[in-house]
Amino acid sequence: MKLTSRSEYALLALVYLARHETEGFISIDVIATAQGIPPKFLEQLMLALKRAHFLRSAKGQKGGYQLAKRPDQISLAEVIRLFDGALAPTESVSLNFYESTPIEKEKKLTKVFKDIRDYVSQKLEKTTIADVIR
Amino acid sequence: MKLTSRSEYALLALVYLARHETEGFISIDVIATAQGIPPKFLEQLMLALKRAHFLRSAKGQKGGYQLAKRPDQISLAEVIRLFDGALAPTESVSLNFYESTPIEKEKKLTKVFKDIRDYVSQKLEKTTIADVIR
DNA sequence: ATAAATCCTATTGGTTTAGTAGGAATTTAA
């Protein structure tokens, strides 16, 4: 797994929305300004998060986004998988994004990377947005 | 960290050389054929491994490559860092390849990724080519 | 009506990845 800006910005946006959960719909511009994210870039990420049912939106004036799930029901793993794909260090040991890669035939090598995959998934699966705010 | 073909092929080549440590210099074509690596691509990797002092070479007929270190003195971490850079999931938590990234200001978030970084480095640092052969 | 917002797709510029190409230099063996 390699974090891209997409994932990092998406996490920051979710963290912001979680911290302002009670404030109704919040616009992209407010979040972008608060978290230092290019607004038009954030727009794409928000749309993806909405389509993946992490967010709800309202159009028009007074519109914006809000969380569609409780912060403790959004794991870092889900968000990162959405934007960056496999959590595993190489796809041949990925459960969700399997593809063949050269090291596959070396069992001892794949074992090492499976151990890493397991630690990473476990860690990101159990850590939620709720753990990150405050 | 995300493993590229470069790293994977390089590891396979080192594993092959470690398994044939007593057989003198071995040519790129032999390794490429045995491990299923595009030979001209492998050539570049071998050159990099040589410049990083993992390999010795001999030119000309009967030439080729051999390990310049014992297999138990070559960690997976060193090889992967050479070809793929940071082991950390994002550069803002990397000790060897630090760069600023968006999540940096969220301490709880960086903590999670530092934990991952620590597990991954520790694992790849302590696993050597010797552990992988046989 | 107008302004503010999301929705949606296309485009762009730069970088990285996974090679390929080809010539120069060196060594061995016939």
Added chain:
DNA sequence: TTAAATTCCTACTAAACCAATAGGATTTAT
């Protein structure tokens, strides 16, 4: 002494990916 086998080295390329930017369509509140 010449040919073959090898490493050495750099440049090139095609495709994919990344980090945005652009701009129009739609919806809603005032």
